[in-house]
Amino acid sequence: MKKNFLFLFLSFLICLTITSCKRTSYKKESNKEVILASFTVLADIIENVAKDDFIVRSITKPGIEVHGYQPTPSDLIKASKASVFIDNGFGFELWAEKFVSNLKVKRVTISDRLDPIFISEDFYKGKPNPHAWISPKRGMIYVDIIVDSLSEIKPSKAESFKNNGQIYKNKIAQLDKDFSLFINNLEKNNRYLVTCEGAFSYLTNDYGLKEAYLWPVNAESQITPKRMARTISLVKNKNIPSVFCESTVNNESQMIVVSETGANYGGDLFVDSLSKDNGSANTYLKMLQKNLTLIKKGLN
Ligand SMILES: [Zn+2]
Structure with a gap:
């Protein structure tokens, strides 16, 4: 009987503590x-x-x-x-x-x-x-x-x-x-990154890659015949193994480059937005990791 009473009393005390803790943390949160x-x-x-x-x-x-x-x-x-x-x-x-x-x-x-x-192109x-x-x-x-x-x-x-x-x-x-090491071991002629948006200038500049893209900024997000022809000829002339697009835009323009040149589609890179909660790029670190892994795989 005494034991039962002690158990009930202790349970009551624990409940009281938890409730007050919850209240304090809620208050702190708000x-x-x-x-x-x-x-x-x-x-x-x-x-x-x-x-x-x-x-x-x-x-x-x-x-x-x-x-x-x-x-x-x-x-x-x-x-x-x-x-x-x-x-x-x-x-x-x-x-x-x-x-x-x-x-x-x-x-x-x-x-x-x-x-x-600075962006060097057009408008x-x-x-x-x-x-x-x-x-x-x-x-x-x-x-x-x-x-x-x-x-x-x-x-x-x-x-x-x-x-x-x-x-x-x-x-x-x-x-x-890790990425610096990869680029240093990559043959100089293979150091090209071809994407949909010209969003990789800081990456290409900081790691010694050359950059090409279908449109300069996503706010424009359209391809002119001149840009398309220029990209296709670059990929062909330099024998670039893979081209990429980004997760927030339609990749159909880049797929034209793929079919015209025989290059591989290297995948969707993450730029302006993380992926949804359970996606593979749902944090900044994972997004960097995902991009760098795809680029490494595509250019190797
Ligand atoms: Zn953007």
Whole structure:
């Protein structure tokens, strides 16, 4: 009888503790500041630095084309709960200026602290290429910028952001080292990356590849006969083994290059958006890994 009473009493105590813990953590959760990122890749990088100190959300969803996105009324409701808005800049989010003008948030634009590579073609000539995160070397700079920005917003957690950032950068550095090694061992004539969007300039520049593409920026996302002819002749002349397209656009134009040249289709690379929850590129690290693995396989 005594034993039974003791058991009931202990159970009661445990329940009480769990309930109060739950309540405390819920309260703590709802008090956290919300950071809104413009796209999923950036949100994931921020989450790896912020860990439990902020709630991080992305305006655009996984798998979505980001350049020409049209924010919805529910995005504005989501945004009204945020205190910080972080975007890439370099003209990536064509919608960001108007969107943020309706909000009372602190804005951090990554490109304010990045060195640009400029687009050399047509209408976009002289405009910065926005896709800097595609290169692991620049991805590590994104982490540094986010560590600094979060530390300015929450100085009491600066040490923790720095540690989180360092652990995360070590993982990116491993991919950087691995890809550099691969390129160094690749015959110089084979160092071509042919894609749909010209989104790989930072990667090709940082690792010594030559770049060719069907259109400069996804906001355009169309192929002119001149560009098609130029790409086909390059792939034929240089005997390029594989060509690629990106996960957020239709690859049918690149399939024409494949059928005209006999090159392989190397696969869908991830650029502007992560894959959905259970996809193979649902984090920035996995996305880099996936891209670099496909490129290695395609060019070997
Ligand atoms: Zn893009």
